[in-house]
Amino acid sequence: MRILWGFLSGLVFGLGLVISGMADPAKVLNFLDLAGSWDPSLAFVMGGATVTTFIGYRLIWRRQAPLLDRTFDIPKSRSIDRPLLTGATLFGIGWGIGGFCPGPALTALPLLAPGTLIFLPAMLVGLWAGARIKGLGLLHTKGAET
Template identity: 70%
Template structure:
Protein backbone atom coordinates (compact mmCIF):
# COMPACT_ATOMS: atom_id res chain seq x y z
CA UNK A 1 0.00 0.00 0.00
CA UNK A 2 2.86 2.39 0.80
CA UNK A 3 4.15 2.20 -2.78
CA UNK A 4 0.72 3.06 -4.20
CA UNK A 5 0.28 5.98 -1.80
CA UNK A 6 3.76 7.31 -2.58
CA UNK A 7 3.18 6.91 -6.33
CA UNK A 8 -0.14 8.78 -6.14
CA UNK A 9 1.41 11.58 -4.07
CA UNK A 10 4.38 11.81 -6.45
CA UNK A 11 2.06 12.08 -9.44
CA UNK A 12 0.02 14.76 -7.64
CA UNK A 13 3.23 16.66 -6.83
CA UNK A 14 4.41 16.41 -10.45
CA UNK A 15 1.03 17.61 -11.72
CA UNK A 16 1.25 20.59 -9.35
CA UNK A 17 4.72 21.42 -10.67
CA UNK A 18 3.49 21.36 -14.26
CA UNK A 19 0.34 23.39 -13.56
CA UNK A 20 2.26 26.01 -11.55
CA UNK A 21 5.00 26.37 -14.15
CA UNK A 22 7.77 25.19 -11.82
CA UNK A 23 8.87 22.59 -14.41
CA UNK A 24 9.60 25.36 -16.94
CA UNK A 25 13.19 26.56 -16.40
CA UNK A 26 12.49 29.85 -18.23
CA UNK A 27 9.75 30.71 -15.73
CA UNK A 28 12.01 29.83 -12.80
CA UNK A 29 14.92 31.86 -14.20
CA UNK A 30 12.59 34.83 -14.77
CA UNK A 31 11.53 34.56 -11.13
CA UNK A 32 15.18 34.70 -10.08
CA UNK A 33 15.96 37.66 -12.38
CA UNK A 34 15.02 40.48 -10.00
CA UNK A 35 16.45 43.27 -12.16
CA UNK A 36 15.42 41.98 -15.59
CA UNK A 37 12.32 40.09 -16.65
CA UNK A 38 11.19 39.33 -13.10
CA UNK A 39 8.10 37.12 -12.88
CA UNK A 40 6.66 37.17 -9.34
CA UNK A 41 4.09 34.42 -10.00
CA UNK A 42 6.26 31.68 -8.48
CA UNK A 43 6.30 33.59 -5.19
CA UNK A 44 2.57 32.87 -4.98
CA UNK A 45 3.23 29.19 -5.75
CA UNK A 46 5.84 29.04 -2.99
CA UNK A 47 3.60 30.95 -0.59
CA UNK A 48 0.74 28.56 -1.27
CA UNK A 49 3.08 25.62 -0.70
CA UNK A 50 4.30 27.04 2.62
CA UNK A 51 0.75 27.65 3.88
CA UNK A 52 -0.37 24.18 2.77
CA UNK A 53 2.64 22.51 4.39
CA UNK A 54 2.16 24.51 7.60
CA UNK A 55 -1.46 23.39 7.92
CA UNK A 56 -0.68 19.85 6.74
CA UNK A 57 2.08 19.31 9.29
CA UNK A 58 -0.17 20.53 12.10
CA UNK A 59 -2.86 18.04 11.09
CA UNK A 60 -0.53 15.11 10.44
CA UNK A 61 1.43 15.44 13.68
CA UNK A 62 -1.78 15.13 15.66
CA UNK A 63 -1.79 11.46 14.60
CA UNK A 64 0.12 8.74 16.45
CA UNK A 65 1.71 7.53 13.19
CA UNK A 66 1.52 8.25 9.46
CA UNK A 67 -1.13 6.54 7.35
CA UNK A 68 1.34 4.59 5.21
CA UNK A 69 4.27 3.99 7.59
CA UNK A 70 4.98 2.48 10.98
CA UNK A 71 6.32 5.73 12.45
CA UNK A 72 7.31 9.29 11.62
CA UNK A 73 10.88 9.67 10.33
CA UNK A 74 12.08 13.08 11.43
CA UNK A 75 15.64 14.41 11.25
CA UNK A 76 17.45 14.29 14.57
CA UNK A 77 20.01 16.92 13.60
CA UNK A 78 18.81 20.47 14.24
CA UNK A 79 21.92 22.64 14.06
CA UNK A 80 23.06 24.65 11.06
CA UNK A 81 26.55 23.47 10.14
CA UNK A 82 29.10 23.85 7.36
CA UNK A 83 27.84 20.92 5.20
CA UNK A 84 24.29 22.27 5.35
CA UNK A 85 25.39 25.77 4.32
CA UNK A 86 27.68 24.46 1.58
CA UNK A 87 24.99 22.12 0.22
CA UNK A 88 22.42 24.91 0.26
CA UNK A 89 24.79 27.21 -1.62
CA UNK A 90 25.53 24.55 -4.25
CA UNK A 91 21.80 23.85 -4.61
CA UNK A 92 21.03 27.56 -5.03
CA UNK A 93 23.79 28.07 -7.58
CA UNK A 94 22.61 25.07 -9.58
CA UNK A 95 19.00 26.24 -9.42
CA UNK A 96 19.98 29.72 -10.56
CA UNK A 97 22.15 28.48 -13.42
CA UNK A 98 19.90 25.73 -14.72
CA UNK A 99 16.44 26.82 -13.65
CA UNK A 100 15.81 23.34 -12.26
CA UNK A 101 15.77 21.69 -8.88
CA UNK A 102 15.33 17.91 -8.51
CA UNK A 103 11.52 17.58 -8.48
CA UNK A 104 10.79 19.90 -11.38
CA UNK A 105 13.72 18.46 -13.35
CA UNK A 106 12.30 14.94 -13.12
CA UNK A 107 8.89 16.26 -14.10
CA UNK A 108 10.30 18.25 -17.02
CA UNK A 109 12.23 15.19 -18.25
CA UNK A 110 8.97 13.28 -18.65
CA UNK A 111 7.71 16.20 -20.74
CA UNK A 112 10.76 16.03 -23.03
CA UNK A 113 12.41 19.27 -21.89
CA UNK A 114 15.87 19.26 -23.49
CA UNK A 115 17.72 20.99 -20.64
CA UNK A 116 16.91 18.18 -18.26
CA UNK A 117 19.01 15.69 -20.22
CA UNK A 118 22.12 17.64 -19.21
CA UNK A 119 20.88 18.59 -15.73
CA UNK A 120 19.73 15.17 -14.48
CA UNK A 121 23.03 13.27 -15.02
CA UNK A 122 24.90 16.13 -13.32
CA UNK A 123 22.39 16.05 -10.45
CA UNK A 124 22.78 12.29 -9.97
CA UNK A 125 26.59 12.54 -10.04
CA UNK A 126 26.39 15.35 -7.47
CA UNK A 127 24.14 13.25 -5.23
CA UNK A 128 26.52 10.30 -5.54
CA UNK A 129 29.53 12.48 -4.66
CA UNK A 130 27.67 13.97 -1.70
CA UNK A 131 27.01 10.45 -0.32
CA UNK A 132 30.67 9.51 -0.75
CA UNK A 133 31.81 12.68 1.03
CA UNK A 134 29.27 12.16 3.82
CA UNK A 135 30.40 8.57 4.40
CA UNK A 136 34.08 9.64 4.43
CA UNK A 137 33.24 12.42 6.90
CA UNK A 138 31.36 9.95 9.11
CA UNK A 139 34.22 7.45 8.97
CA UNK A 140 36.72 10.18 9.91
CA UNK A 141 34.55 11.27 12.84
CA UNK A 142 34.28 7.69 14.17
Protein backbone atom coordinates in the same frame (compact mmCIF):
# COMPACT_ATOMS: atom_id res chain seq x y z
CA MET B 1 -0.22 -0.09 -0.20
CA ARG B 2 2.61 2.30 0.68
CA ILE B 3 3.92 2.10 -2.88
CA LEU B 4 0.50 3.04 -4.25
CA TRP B 5 0.19 6.04 -1.91
CA GLY B 6 3.77 7.06 -2.70
CA PHE B 7 3.01 6.89 -6.41
CA LEU B 8 -0.20 8.90 -6.03
CA SER B 9 1.57 11.52 -3.90
CA GLY B 10 4.33 11.85 -6.50
CA LEU B 11 1.74 12.09 -9.27
CA VAL B 12 -0.11 14.91 -7.51
CA PHE B 13 3.19 16.70 -6.83
CA GLY B 14 4.29 16.32 -10.46
CA LEU B 15 0.94 17.51 -11.78
CA GLY B 16 1.14 20.51 -9.49
CA LEU B 17 4.58 21.35 -10.88
CA VAL B 18 3.36 21.08 -14.46
CA ILE B 19 0.15 23.04 -13.86
CA SER B 20 1.99 25.82 -12.01
CA GLY B 21 4.62 26.03 -14.75
CA MET B 22 7.48 25.10 -12.43
CA ALA B 23 8.65 22.36 -14.81
CA ASP B 24 9.78 25.21 -17.11
CA PRO B 25 13.20 26.49 -16.00
CA ALA B 26 12.53 29.82 -17.72
CA LYS B 27 9.79 30.46 -15.14
CA VAL B 28 12.27 30.07 -12.29
CA LEU B 29 15.00 32.05 -14.02
CA ASN B 30 12.54 34.89 -14.75
CA PHE B 31 11.63 34.94 -11.05
CA LEU B 32 15.30 35.37 -10.16
CA ASP B 33 15.82 38.08 -12.81
CA LEU B 34 14.79 41.12 -10.78
CA ALA B 35 16.31 43.62 -13.22
CA GLY B 36 14.92 42.02 -16.37
CA SER B 37 11.76 40.10 -17.18
CA TRP B 38 10.79 39.44 -13.57
CA ASP B 39 7.91 36.99 -13.10
CA PRO B 40 6.45 36.97 -9.56
CA SER B 41 4.32 33.83 -10.08
CA LEU B 42 6.85 31.57 -8.35
CA ALA B 43 6.32 33.57 -5.15
CA PHE B 44 2.62 32.68 -5.28
CA VAL B 45 3.43 29.00 -5.86
CA MET B 46 5.83 29.01 -2.88
CA GLY B 47 3.29 30.90 -0.75
CA GLY B 48 0.58 28.37 -1.59
CA ALA B 49 2.94 25.51 -0.76
CA THR B 50 3.87 27.16 2.54
CA VAL B 51 0.25 27.61 3.59
CA THR B 52 -0.64 24.06 2.57
CA THR B 53 2.35 22.65 4.47
CA PHE B 54 1.58 24.73 7.55
CA ILE B 55 -2.01 23.47 7.68
CA GLY B 56 -0.97 19.89 6.85
CA TYR B 57 1.60 19.73 9.64
CA ARG B 58 -0.88 21.14 12.16
CA LEU B 59 -3.30 18.34 11.27
CA ILE B 60 -0.73 15.53 11.07
CA TRP B 61 0.99 16.30 14.39
CA ARG B 62 -2.31 15.65 16.16
CA ARG B 63 -1.99 11.97 15.25
CA GLN B 64 -0.08 9.42 17.32
CA ALA B 65 1.56 7.97 14.19
CA PRO B 66 1.49 8.45 10.42
CA LEU B 67 -1.25 6.71 8.49
CA LEU B 68 1.11 4.24 6.76
CA ASP B 69 3.85 3.75 9.35
CA ARG B 70 4.27 3.10 13.06
CA THR B 71 6.27 6.22 13.91
CA PHE B 72 7.11 9.60 12.45
CA ASP B 73 10.53 9.74 10.79
CA ILE B 74 11.94 12.89 12.38
CA PRO B 75 15.59 13.91 11.92
CA LYS B 76 17.58 13.62 15.13
CA SER B 77 20.03 16.40 14.34
CA ARG B 78 18.82 19.99 14.55
CA SER B 79 22.23 21.60 14.13
CA ILE B 80 23.06 24.01 11.35
CA ASP B 81 26.52 22.82 10.37
CA ARG B 82 28.97 23.15 7.48
CA PRO B 83 27.59 20.21 5.41
CA LEU B 84 24.06 21.61 5.67
CA LEU B 85 25.14 25.11 4.65
CA THR B 86 27.38 23.76 1.86
CA GLY B 87 24.56 21.63 0.49
CA ALA B 88 22.06 24.48 0.68
CA THR B 89 24.49 26.80 -1.08
CA LEU B 90 25.21 24.30 -3.86
CA PHE B 91 21.48 23.64 -4.24
CA GLY B 92 20.75 27.36 -4.54
CA ILE B 93 23.55 27.97 -7.02
CA GLY B 94 22.42 25.03 -9.15
CA TRP B 95 18.81 26.20 -8.98
CA GLY B 96 19.81 29.73 -9.99
CA ILE B 97 22.02 28.63 -12.86
CA GLY B 98 19.85 25.86 -14.28
CA GLY B 99 16.38 26.93 -13.21
CA PHE B 100 15.72 23.42 -11.93
CA CYS B 101 15.61 21.61 -8.65
CA PRO B 102 15.23 17.80 -8.61
CA GLY B 103 11.41 17.57 -8.64
CA PRO B 104 10.75 19.88 -11.59
CA ALA B 105 13.75 18.45 -13.47
CA LEU B 106 12.31 14.93 -13.26
CA THR B 107 8.87 16.25 -14.18
CA ALA B 108 10.33 18.00 -17.25
CA LEU B 109 12.27 14.92 -18.40
CA PRO B 110 9.54 13.69 -20.80
CA LEU B 111 9.82 17.03 -22.66
CA LEU B 112 13.43 16.08 -23.56
CA ALA B 113 14.51 19.72 -23.44
CA PRO B 114 18.29 20.10 -23.83
CA GLY B 115 18.58 21.89 -20.46
CA THR B 116 16.88 18.96 -18.72
CA LEU B 117 19.09 16.44 -20.48
CA ILE B 118 22.17 18.30 -19.21
CA PHE B 119 20.88 19.10 -15.72
CA LEU B 120 19.70 15.61 -14.71
CA PRO B 121 22.98 13.75 -15.40
CA ALA B 122 24.90 16.58 -13.70
CA MET B 123 22.56 16.34 -10.69
CA LEU B 124 23.06 12.57 -10.48
CA VAL B 125 26.85 12.97 -10.68
CA GLY B 126 26.65 15.60 -7.93
CA LEU B 127 24.57 13.29 -5.73
CA TRP B 128 27.02 10.45 -6.32
CA ALA B 129 30.03 12.70 -5.61
CA GLY B 130 28.42 14.05 -2.44
CA ALA B 131 27.77 10.53 -1.18
CA ARG B 132 31.38 9.54 -1.95
CA ILE B 133 32.76 12.62 -0.19
CA LYS B 134 30.53 11.99 2.81
CA GLY B 135 31.54 8.30 2.81
CA LEU B 136 35.21 9.30 2.91
CA GLY B 137 34.52 11.41 5.98
CA LEU B 138 35.45 14.69 4.29
CA LEU B 139 32.13 16.27 5.26
CA HIS B 140 31.90 14.79 8.74
CA THR B 141 31.69 17.35 11.51
CA LYS B 142 31.49 16.90 15.23
CA GLY B 143 27.97 15.80 16.20
CA ALA B 144 26.81 15.32 12.60
CA GLU B 145 25.14 12.06 11.68
CA THR B 146 26.60 9.93 8.90
